[in-house]
Amino acid sequence: MAEVRLTGVSKSFGKTVAIRDVDLAVADGEFVVLLGPTGAGKTTTLRTVAGLERPETGTVHIGGKDVTRSAPAERDVAFVFQQYSLYPHLTVFENMAFPLRSPARRVPEDRITERVGQVAEMLRIDHKLANKATRLSGGEMQRVAIGRALVRDPSIFLMDEPLSSLDAKLRAGLRVELKRIQYELGATILYVTHDQIEAMTLATRVGVLNQGRLVQIGTPKQIYEDPDDIYVAGRLGSPRINLVPAGVIAVPAPPGTATVGLRTEHVEIGRDGTPATIDRIEHLGDQSRAHMTVAGTPFTVLVDAHTDLAPGDSVGLSPRAPLFFDAAGTRIRA
Amino acid sequence: MAGPSVADRIADRAAAATPMTVVRTVRGLTDRAIAWIFVAPTIFLLLAINIFPLIWTINLSFTNYRANRLTRPAEYIGLRNYERLLTDPDIWHNMQVTAHFVLWTLFFQVVIGFALAWLINRQFKGHGFWTTIIVLPMMLSPAVVGNFWTFLYQPQIGLFNYVISFFTGVDPSSFDMIGSVALAPWSIVIVDTWMWTPFVMLICLAGLRSIPESIYEAAEIDRASPWRQFWTITVPMVLPFLMLAVLFRGIENFKMFDLVVELTSGGPGSVTELASINLKREAFEKWRTGYASAYAIILFVTVFGLANIYVKALNKVKER
Numbered sequence: 245m246a247e248v249r250l251t252g253v254s255k256s257f258g259k260t261v262a263i264r265d266v267d268l269a270v271a272d273g274e275f276v277v278l279l280g281p282t283g284a285g286k287t288t289t290l291r292t293v294a295g296l297e298r299p300e301t302g303t304v305h306i307g308g309k310d311v312t313r314s315a316p317a318e319r320d321v322a323f324v325f326q327q328y329s330l331y332p333h334l335t336v337f338e339n340m341a342f343p344l345r346s347p348a349r350r351v352p353e354d355r356i357t358e359r360v361g362q363v364a365e366m367l368r369i370d371h372k373l374a375n376k377a378t379r380l381s382g383g384e385m386q387r388v389a390i391g392r393a394l395v396r397d398p399s400i401f402l403m404d405e406p407l408s409s410l411d412a413k414l415r416a417g418l419r420v421e422l423k424r425i426q427y428e429l430g431a432t433i434l435y436v437t438h439d440q441i442e443a444m445t446l447a448t449r450v451g452v453l454n455q456g457r458l459v460q461i462g463t464p465k466q467i468y469e470d471p472d473d474i475y476v477a478g479r480l481g482s483p484r485i486n487l488v489p490a491g492v493i494a495v496p497a498p499p500g501t502a503t504v505g506l507r508t509e510h511v512e513i514g515r516d517g518t519p520a521t522i523d524r525i526e527h528l529g530d531q532s533r534a535h536m537t538v539a540g541t542p543f544t545v546l547v548d549a550h551t552d553l554a555p556g557d558s559v560g561l562s563p564r565a566p567l568f569f570d571a572a573g574t575r576i577r578a
Numbered sequence: 579m580a581g582p583s584v585a586d587r588i589a590d591r592a593a594a595a596t597p598m599t600v601v602r603t604v605r606g607l608t609d610r611a612i613a614w615i616f617v618a619p620t621i622f623l624l625l626a627i628n629i630f631p632l633i634w635t636i637n638l639s640f641t642n643y644r645a646n647r648l649t650r651p652a653e654y655i656g657l658r659n660y661e662r663l664l665t666d667p668d669i670w671h672n673m674q675v676t677a678h679f680v681l682w683t684l685f686f687q688v689v690i691g692f693a694l695a696w697l698i699n700r701q702f703k704g705h706g707f708w709t710t711i712i713v714l715p716m717m718l719s720p721a722v723v724g725n726f727w728t729f730l731y732q733p734q735i736g737l738f739n740y741v742i743s744f745f746t747g748v749d750p751s752s753f754d755m756i757g758s759v760a761l762a763p764w765s766i767v768i769v770d771t772w773m774w775t776p777f778v779m780l781i782c783l784a785g786l787r788s789i790p791e792s793i794y795e796a797a798e799i800d801r802a803s804p805w806r807q808f809w810t811i812t813v814p815m816v817l818p819f820l821m822l823a824v825l826f827r828g829i830e831n832f833k834m835f836d837l838v839v840e841l842t843s844g845g846p847g848s849v850t851e852l853a854s855i856n857l858k859r860e861a862f863e864k865w866r867t868g869y870a871s872a873y874a875i876i877l878f879v880t881v882f883g884l885a886n887i888y889v890k891a892l893n894k895v896k897e898r
Contacts, residue, residue, distance in 0.1 A: 294799060295799075296795050296798075296799075315798070316795070316798045316799045317798060317799070317801040317802075321799060322799065323795070323796065323799045325792050325795070325796060327790070327792060329790065329792040329793050329795070329796040331793065331796075331797075331810070331811060332793075332815070333814040333815060334810075342797075342800050342802070342810075343799075343800035343801065346800060346801035346802060346803075346806075347803070347806070348801050348803075349801065392796075392800070
């Protein structure tokens with residue numbers, strides 16, 4: 245395992261700029277998650293670290309060594325692809341043994357069997373080793389793809405939305421396993437996703453990308469509680485943060501405030517405060533959501549699971565811990 | 579648009595013109611019956627021009643029938659035709675000529691076809707143009723190809739001899755591809771390879787294009803050399819396609835007739851007399867219809883049997 249550092253990396257495809265001027269350092273043993281919507285440049289960043297894309301400007305360092313111009317094979321990285329990319333004509337065992345069988349590595353066959361066995365056990369696919377890679381369920385295929393990376397001891401694991409094609413239950417299960425594996429191996433992982441729950445639960449640090457730029461990077465707690473701009477604030481949190489024009493909700497705002505952001509759990513419903521009328525209540529079992537309209541803007545508040553609020557009720561909203569943003573969307577810290 | 583469309587108006591007119599008796603009949607039919615009406619002409623044609631002749635040929639193969647003597651009744655002679663065929667050294671010679679032709683054309687077409695597909699798949703500039711150029715021979719009539727290659731093979735004026743002489747220094751008029759007993763079997767292999775390699779190339783290209791790029795990327799990260807990527811990814815994944823091309827070409831060349839008749843007519847002597855040419859001679863020059871029928875049945879069973887074994891192997895490869 246080693247430290248990975250990107251400095252001022254830019255890459256475009258034709259006229260489309262995929263990433264611009266990205267600075268990113270992943271420390272040894274860290275689990276960094278890049279979060280962003282489709283087309284934000286997450287995958288390009290990952291592929292640049294792997295050497296599958298050559299950056300136009302900037303440098304890539306792995307373990308202190310400049311690898312900007314090195315081929316993928318020379319970088320000692322492991323990559324888990326979104327579409328599995330298993331070798332379809334090989335068995336699970338052969339797929340996982342493939343990287344170890346590289347002549348450049350010269351791993352003895354009994355060592356390969358042992359290592360593949362260990363990893364397969366860890367991923368709970370040891371009973372499938374003799375199966376054809378294509379005769380597996382989606383979850384099993386993705387485990388094999390992860391296993392193919394884990395058999396090695398690379399500088400860094402690069403994972404491109406490895407759980408995105410799985411159903412919700414499997415995803416949750418593999419997410420927990422992935423975190424456990426990372427903890428056990430002390431692995432350095434750079435992970436790409438558009439799923440905020442994956443980002444929040446897996447990451448030591450989350451990097452939020454927007455239109456090719458790394459907008460903010462920090463611990464999940466920092467990103468959630470102390471976002472630098474309106475985009476990052478909206479990126480995390482479910483239900484989404486309430487963004488209302490300044491003056492709509494009665495809070496003392498600093499000068500220059502254009503938008504006030506209020507997390508759904510940061511609003512008390514009572515008799516006093518900004519008046520609002522409840523449109524509808526969603527019961528989710530462990531919590532309920534009250535949807536309302538405040539001065540023409542939709543507004544959501546997290547309420548008690550057993551709330552007796554009903555549509556049509558007139559209530560008052562008292563916010564706490566509001567976030568203030570200027571007209572450009574930049575955070576104004578009070 | 580106001581009013582019924584042109585198509586509607588035509589349909590209305592056709593409906594009005596249909597006699598009431600027909601309308602009633604059609605109305606009374608079930609979907610299944612209508613389906614049969616649509617399929618029936620095809621089934622009839624298939625029976626008339628495929629199944630019936632096959633059965634009739636099997637029947638004739640047990641007789642001494644001669645198609646040029648219509649008045650003489652055919653006698654059933656049991657398995658005598660088959661007995662004579664399988665012990666005839668000339669037939670074995672023709673079979674060997676056919677095997678030589680089929681195996682060597684397959685070998686060259688697979689090797690060259692795959693190599694060309696691999697190069698074209700590099701997506702270099704103008705690869706579309708070169709694909710078209712390479713595919714052209716396949717689109718010509720075999721009779722035309724056979725005919726113009728007799729000119730290319732001409733010892734005095736032929737381009738082929740000239741090119742060989744240019745590269746090797748051998749006098750162009752010192753060898754005759756078609757006239758020489760040693761070279762003639764190769765002359766037909768060369769022409770067939772020239773004509774049909776593009777076909778193998780196209781199928782291989784389809785195979786190569788079906789391999790996702792990300793598998794190569796995964797292999798590259800797994801430190802597989804280009805050589806290892808070729809043998810552990812490209813070859814196994816193109817193999818089912820390649821085997822399909824071999825099946826098509828193998829069956830086609832086992833039945834090869836037109837190209838070789840135009841080129842060498844089976845000569846000199848009988849060194850290029852493929853089984854199908856020999857069969858045509860027996861049937862329509864010597865008029866031994868019963869004997870030729872037995873010959874045709876033997877060829878049919880051979881191709882059918884070999885193809886079946888091959889398809890089983892192909893399915894195994896696909897399952898891997």
